[in-house]
Amino acid sequence: MGWNFKLHGGVAVGLGATLLLLASLTWLPGALPLTDARWLMAAIFASLFLAFVSALVRLLLTGADKHAIWLAFRCLPSKVQMTLGALALWGVVLLAFSTATEGNLQAAEVRDGRYVAFDTTPHTRGMVEISQRHYQDVLESDQRTMLAIPGMLFLGAAYAALTAGELRRADGAVVPSDIT
Template sequence: MRWSFTLHGGAAAVLSAAALALAGLTWLPGRGALPLFEPAWPMAVVIIPAFLLFLAALVRQFATGADRSAQWQAFRCLPGRVQAGLGLLAVTSVAVMVIGAVAGERLQDAEVREGRYVAYDTSVTTDRAVELTQDEYLALLPSSRRMMFAVPGLLGAAAAAIVLAAGELRRADDASAAR
């Protein structure tokens, strides 16, 4: 496999692990202990590269011209530890998203609008925006950010799997062309 595929897949896997670590930090007790969740920059630092790595992985996958079964076989040719690691990242991301959806908190998506703290109330069908106190906002913020960190975790894991399978296909093509 070419080094660029390995580097791309490794960067996507590391980004996925970092996003999941940030999602895990949202469960720590003590709302004031970590100032990571109030500013928006940690989400931007994780979401934008995850999306770009995922798009680049799709481009590399389509450049191989292989069908789905060949891509699955190429993924299965990866070392077992790599497969297990990528599977663990994907399953953990999905688990965080499912836990967030099942928890079914009444207030979601805390944000600051025009100097006021606002969240969406899922129990009413009309005006869903509810104004919060700063303490309520700070208590709700980690759960709001958790999903936003789990999605890039899944994107990164998928990007790593896709690009490493594409690299394996490229390696096989190069080996067959050399004969």
């Protein structure tokens, strides 16, 4: 596998693990300091778009079917497979616990000195006033989701990039039958 596939996959794994770690830190009391910055979310989604789309294009250019892609992933070193699997499991568990405990409130904000959030309960949709404690809980839940989902997508980009590199390596190792 070429160094650029390894670099692409490594950066994607690193960014995904960092985002999952930040999402896990939202379980601690208090909001994370930098996650309210709009530029940070824009930077995350811009880098995610570049990493994910380029990894998918690399994978599509190999022309392999699903079975060949799975076999190529299985040919990666076991440490790489275990790392990607463990991080993906961590992300799934994090998202499952987050969605199970978040309730029906989203997008908390302060308006005119009052804490409000969007209530998604059927028949009562709209902005409702909440306490400061609930405001902090909704903020943490929103942060957790906004960090965990891109983290999981970065892991998907790493899977695609590393698998495409393995497919490319395997294709280069095949000797055509007409050359003896």
